[in-house]
Amino acid sequence: MFRKVLIANRGEIALRVICACKELGIRTVAVYSEADRNALHVRFADEAICIGPPRSSESYLHVPAVIAAAEIADVDAIHPGYGLLSENANFAEVCRESNIKFIGPPPEVTRMMGEKSMARQTMKKAKVPILPGSDGVLVDQNEALEWARSIGYPVILKAVAGGGGRGMRIVRTPEELPALYQAAHTEAANAFGNGDLYMEKFIERPRHIEFQVLADEHGNVLSLGERECSIQRRHQKLIEEAPSLQVTQKMRDDIGKTIRKSLVDVGYQNAGTIEFLMDEDGKLYFIEMNTRIQVEHPVTEMITGVDLVKAQLRVAAGEKLSSIIPDPIAIRGHAIECRVNAEHPEKFTPSAGKITAFNLPGGNGVRVDTAQYAEGVVPPYYDSLIAKLIVHGKDRAEAMARMERALEMFVVEGIHTTIPLHRKIFKDEEFRTGAFDTKFMERFFDREKERRANMQHIIAQSDAPPSGETPSA
Structure with a gap:
């Protein structure tokens, strides 16, 4: 079993990992930004190291700072929790090169399954049922139109590196596809640094x-x-x-x-x-x-x-x-x-x-x-x-x-x-x-909107004067 684990996260999941480690007799190291100095994961870890300013990009997402903290604390492993660096294959690779165990899948597998179009193809080969869709990344709008014609509308455009609904657009007609394709591509590029899209059949009420x-x-x-x-x-x-x-x-x-x-x-x-x-x-x-x-x-x-x-x-x-x-x-x-x-x-x-x-x-x-x-x-x-x-x-x-x-x-x-x-x-x-x-x-x-409107109508009716009377001055 590990001797000491660094938790590369914050909030409730960092505290959750600390609890699990304590029950297994593993010492813990918390990392925190300046904004989280008084956070509970800092208080209950055995050690805590500040890794930067409040913004995630300068602290929790800053790989050199996290790895430096792990090396200073001399940890055996890093638990990434969810979000932040948890699905970052490059981070997992740096952990491996630093001789620190990444508590998650190998970086090669993370890349394969984290890239959505590649994951679709991998699961298709394994006979896992997948929605009808494009064979990998769409080259451009013209290819998207061809696939949509083949699959049948409605379809949904998705960012290959997406999450949280960003880089997704539902397309119901060929006329609206070009504009929606561009919008999804731009949003994905801004959110994930990767504007690549793929396409799937859209289910109306899944x-x-x-x-x-x-x-x-x-x-x-x-x-x-x-x-x-x-x-x-x-x-x-x-x-x-x-x-x-x-x-x-x-x-x-x-x-x-x-x-x-x-x-x-x-x-x-x-x-x-x-x-x-x-x-x-x-x-x-x-x-x-x-x-x-x-x-x-x-x-x-x-x-x-x-x-x-x-x-x-x-x-x-x-x-x-x-x-x-x-x-x-x-x-x-x-x-x-x-x-x-x-x-x-x-x-x-x-x-x-x-x-x-x-x-x-x-x-x-x-x-x-x-x-x-x-x-x-x-x-x-x-x-x-x-x-x-x-x-x-x-x-x-x-x-x-x-x-x-x-x-x-x-x-x-x-x-x-x-x-x-x-x-x-x-x-x-x-x-x-x-x-x-x-x-x-x-x-x-x-x-809820209809219920509030009905309530307002009832209140308005109850405040209105009886029929035939006029409000007093």
Whole structure:
């Protein structure tokens, strides 16, 4: 096992990794920017090193500073968490050249699976179902028009290095394709430094289903079941749950077997997530792979009893999966996660500032992953996620009831958060039935707008004078 690990991240995931390391008897080193000097991951690590100014590009994303900190602290390994450098193959390569273990897949595999068009081709060869689409990167608009004609409209243009919905455009007619192609290319180039695009058939009302995998360094791969991630706003996940109501045990077993074979073939190692779209007929199609731990990993932990971060550390240290996790995986009950962001719940504008009151819910089946506290400050420089509220119940009904009371007892004052939005979603009938798709939030906001308009009409009517009377002067 490792002697000392540096966590190349911040916030709740940095604290989550520190907890796992402490339970395994591993010493930890936190890195932090000047804005995070008072952060909890700095407080609870065994050592902490400042690596630069507040902006990520000058601190958490600055590879020389991170590697210098690792060498000064004399660590055995680096855990990248999610986001930031977690899927940066060049960073993983620098770690290897510096004789520091990168807790993730080899850089060659990260490149292969992180480049979306290449990942599509890799999965296609492995017989994983994929959506009809272009054979790799589109050369120009003319080739895009040819592929769209072949696939059939509507289609979707996607950045090969994309994420978070950037560099994506839905195209419904040939006339609008040139302008949308240019817009997607420009956005992708600005966001990722790579403007390359590929094309897929667009599903109008898909569900977003992802499968959690773990692989050791001895050629063994496990699938730990799926997560339902369809509740999204502008391709950003808001709520995740496991298992999905739409995935049968046979589907789970079949897709798990296919995934395992495909990842053995590519030499995958450590944690990863295979993401699919499910069409209206219940068929799954591969869209991409995330070569890291996911924000929503706790829901899988809750239904399987597997500590995924500890498993990451153990397989990176050379242990076999058979000594860590039982196979087959037993799925118990139902889990739901709400992402609590420091944002206005209706405008979705960032809400940085000082937290004046902070009360965490508790009780049976409730978990909160956070690095925030009362009197703590949410800086304006980073992702707005400040906490993940996770619940577990014997079934979805119990998990829903548990989440509703936990949201009610979760108090954050001094800044805006998305807690009020989550409370409204959990009262929405479409969400409660589970018959939703990735367009749910659009319909939800339409219903909310209609509800507010009706309330205003009722208030206006109640304030109006009775028929035949005039307001007094």
